[in-house]
Amino acid sequence: MTDLVGCRRDRDVAVITIDNPPVNALKAEVRAGLMAAIAAVQDDPDVAAVVIRCAGRTFVAGADISEFGKPPLAPLLPDVIRAVEESRKPVVAALHGTALGGGLEIALACHHRVAVPGTRMGLPEIRLGLIPGSGGTQRLPRLVGPDRAFAMVLTGDPIDAETALAEGLVDAIVADTEAAAVAFARTVAAHGAPVRTRDRTEKIAEAAAKPETREALVARHAPKADGREAPPAAVAALCAALTLPFDEGLARERALFVSLRDGDQSAAYRHLFAAEREAARLDLPAGVAARKPARAAVIGAGTMGAGIATCFANAGIPVTMVDVSPESLARGSETIRKTWAGAVARGKMTQAEMDRRLGLLATGTALADVAGSEVVVEAAIEEMTVKRDIFATLDTIVPDAVLATNTSYLDIDDIAQATTRPRQVVGLHFFSPAPVMKLVEVVRARETSPEVLATAVSLARTLGKTPVVVGVCHGFVGNRMLRVRSTEVERLLLAGALPQDIDGALTGFGFAMGPCAVGDLSGLDIAWRMRKAQGARAEIADRLCEAGRLGQKTGRGYFRYEPGSRTPLPDPEVEALIVATSQALGVARRRFSADEIVERLLLPMVNEGARILSEGIAQRAADIDVIWVNGYGFPAYRGGPMYWADRLGLAHVRDRLTAIAAETGEPSHAPAPLLVDLARAGAGFADAPRPGVTAN
Template sequence: MTAINDVTTLTRDGDIAIVTLNSPPVNALSAKVREGLFEGFKQAIADDQAKAIVLICEGRTFIAGADITEFGQAPKGPGLHEVQQMIEDAPKPVVAAIHGTALGGGLEVALVCHYRVAVPSAKMGLPEVNLGLLPGAGGTQRLPRVTGVEKALEMMTSGRHASAKEAKESGLADEIVEEGKLLDGAVAFARKAVAENWPLVKIRERDDKVAEARGKPEVFEAFRKSVARKTRGFLAPEYNIQCIEAAVNLPFDEGMKVEAKLFRELVTGSQSAAQRHVFFAERQVAKIPDVPKETPLIDIKSVGIIGAGTMGGGIAMNFANAGIPVTIIEQSQDRLDAGLGVVRKNYENSAKKGRFSMDEVEKRMGLLQGSTSLEDLADKDLVIEAIFENMDVKKDVFGKLDKIVKQGAILATNTSALDIDEIATATSRPEAVIGLHFFSPANVMKLLEIVRADKTSKEVIATSMALSKKIGKIGVLVGVCPGFVGNRLLAQRQREANKLILEGAMPWDVDRVLFGFGLPMGPFAMSDLAGLDLGWNKETSKGETLRDLLCERDRRGQKTGAGFYDYDENRTPSPSKEVEELIRQYAEERQFQQRDISDQEILERCLYPMVNEGAKILEEGKAIRTSDIDIVWIMGYGWPRYEGGPMWWGENVVGLDKVLAKMKEWDAADTSGTGVFKPSALLEKAVADKVSLQKALEG
């Protein structure tokens, strides 16, 4: 055995040279790995006794991609293209032996090998689009030449990983070998290639699969239309498509020039920087500075949920999906049956769409038990209260749970805004109380705000964070304050949106600007979807607010065919003349001066106060990091990933100095006496010291 460097070795099995990478945790293509590959192949090629070369990796995976920590740094050692050329031009067969995942640069390395073998559990893909990028080492030119254009388009614009079976069917893998015997299988494959004098297949020279789409621009236009809604606002999917068009219409070397040009545009642009920020933020969010990794976890074998409504049922599905039995409590059998019926319908709809079988529906429903007695929660390890937002009612429930539920269990509330410290006073064990704020629909939305009360134990926090991952959520730890993190920022946007329509903008103007920014829906379209009569009572309405007036006219949203917008039979919205007149009349009666409001002012008024409020949240210690706030808004409210979250956007796209200047300007002009525009002290410090908010927070 020859040690090439501390991550690469070269050995020989008879007449087959074996280059082995071992660079934990995922064999990323760091400078050291590239150096090892280059020297390893150089020596293997020079070895006259070696008739073929196998590339294999130790650990849990093949090369899982580039080392993105090197992005933006001066290159060291041989570049990836040099390594690829060494492999592709080898005068003897090169076989990539794939297990785990061959992703991004890892798959691009495998694609310059003459053959690829994989174990059945292996996965392959080019997920660079998820970082706002495209494959920059020939992946856009080689993948369509192997799989065909349509599969390459789908894989590269979604970042989806293909299974070994799919890879074999599409030509991406040449053979599937037995699990656990990858090296033996790869060596045998290489030996057969030598014995039978197989050609040294260079994918760059293949043309048959791309030629099928040549002269057919309609293939690309149809695909663009099919993904337009999902990829709205993102640059990288379109750039990936353009690269595949180049693979179809240009010689390989010319296509590589297109790939290089478009890659440079993306890697130096703000969208990719934002998406890379989100990539790291998602991983950072699990790290809680004062909760050590070795904190013991509470074993959650069974869960109780109080409330079988929309939230309770959706929350229950998360646990059933993870194989954890749930007991759902309702006040009456009718409401319980209705709630479980909705859950069954949701599962059956998923089965009809082919996501799983009807047997799986029955399996998951079998994990859900209903009851009308709180006593049935006595032995549960976790109980989640998911009833309506009323402090007295919630405290009454927690007082009862304190007497019923076993010691050591977690008592959680799904409240979206109420003071969890106060809820905890209803129990004799405040250390067991925590907020688990699921977002609606709870079985779909990825975010889980985990709300730490003053006395919540570290064991309960650590267990909740671990549990969020188990049920497929991204858990973000926040502190107790009105609205916590997500809704506290939302309140800033909603306040300004509602003021803007009294000052001269119309609801559809505000919605258009925020939708154009990249949010999934504007505030007024969202209100119509949710129903303007949520919490509204016809008997007690005083006609004091615009919402009162709209509801009194039976304009209660999409469900009545009219709200802020008019709706046709397909619920397609259109601006309402009636609402415009009502707003102008309402504003005039309250002496609001109507004026023309620019799109830029709408954007600034709705979003800058969110950045300022985020800084206040950090000051108060209600969020650990700026990036945690970003994850809350990306996962819970649809903030576009390519804008990095409100805090990243405020710092890196707008500039904290500009946000601060506007907050000061609005604060000086504000005569309400509410101080809503008062700049955050942390924001002022960050601007004065010319540092990020996070650095200002840390010292």
């Protein structure tokens, strides 16, 4: 045993306690202590049964991922689990908090499991590009049946204690983990030798015997091919549980796990896992603490305003949604109601919960209706004069509130100057649809106070979002880089590519949708209006709009759409328009390979990311990765644009940008100074110096 694992006796029951705060992760010392404790009680005649429990707020919540990528330390988790399952004394897992990953795999190997209400159990490895590697795919189907096991492993979603009891994952729901587990263990000890999970085959018998049942399971649960390696591996491991002897299934699962663990995709997922946690860290003066707003207001009831108000109510924070237009306010309120009603219809929310959230939502048509709010999020139209007028008026209505703007592009320093208290102004850039998208860019303005910055980050996390602190510039981080990609789409179309070529290359790379289909979905006229307001022009996109091709809403954009369908179909009219435009502008067209298209779209984005880093708009390259994966659909298994570039090697990136610049004659394609310096040093963006985005 170790300092992290203790064992005491409650008469004839040995109680093994894991105490490795904060989440009792299965580091090597914990594994060694647990294995020693199990071994120690085997030959003790005074011990009739064993309970495994955890101190603190949770059962084991998973592996210690800091050990990944390092030489394995004995004992390995499969060896510990084998020792638990082969115990001659019945072993009861006492679950509370969360039992996730390796923690649930330990519980699965125990002979019985009890849980307190509110416990959540799951195998989330798929979210790190992995599969369970210590028997989870082999034991779970034996307890809950293949259908539930496929769902849990392939989604990574946990289930609650009540569902676990109904499905057979736990034997009882108890009020107190330790005392009830000890009593339960004492009872089962009187019934003879323990029954191992591996020997329970009744729930997998049908799927094991019938290939058509297995095929139906795969068809029902396996996601479509999208470049991820973990889902097919999970399916293979789960099918092995149904078709192979137990030990062969374990070996198959372990081989698949090790291959994934040592592969590029899981490394990318682990990079993002660490990056998301690092992104919320702030360099703040000592003693600065975030406020905890008890009431919020949202100004604007359009798509974003209604979505942000929904986020507050979902988080249990009373919110007032204000719009000067009664019609807009009614539409926004109905949108929120329909969102929750849809969740009720799908069984994702109870009617009582919907009623509770509706009770948290108030509405008004005057700015004065935000009085009493401790945080106000402005989500009005993207016009500077409108936003400045709103902020100037808020000075007298909510003199102590945190004032946030949801602008996507505008200068927040300029907005802040409309108030007499710019230190209380911050950007909260939500992404659409706000209730779904996890990312929030927290934009630190020039005079934002440390307390307000801390409050904004804390509030975003309370709303269930992933906050990333960025500085002020046009488009901040995400949209600034997106604008570069949009420009490159235009250049490629003029130079010889077609919309289906561009979208095919990026979906092949791993994006769920290509940029042309995304433009059609959102409406090409939105960017068109913005360009006209700025005196800018995009030749292909503007000509499409001028021809009435505004996207899906008109049935024609970059692609054509059949009535009632969202499937983009190549359109010869678009090809003719593009070719004619190239000829009119004197641009010689050529063919581009998919790899060339990926480089021409993404390497200039990486180049812009390097400029963003050198300007201190982002604190670290990994922050840019978090933004692009969570807000713009960059494939997570590639780690984000800056991580992807590091994997390519910055010398290669520098040379390809140099070649692209030579072909296009475009000065912005020349490698950014930071990229050149890092490439010369043989370093990556992860090694870039940090100018830092700190509070004032």
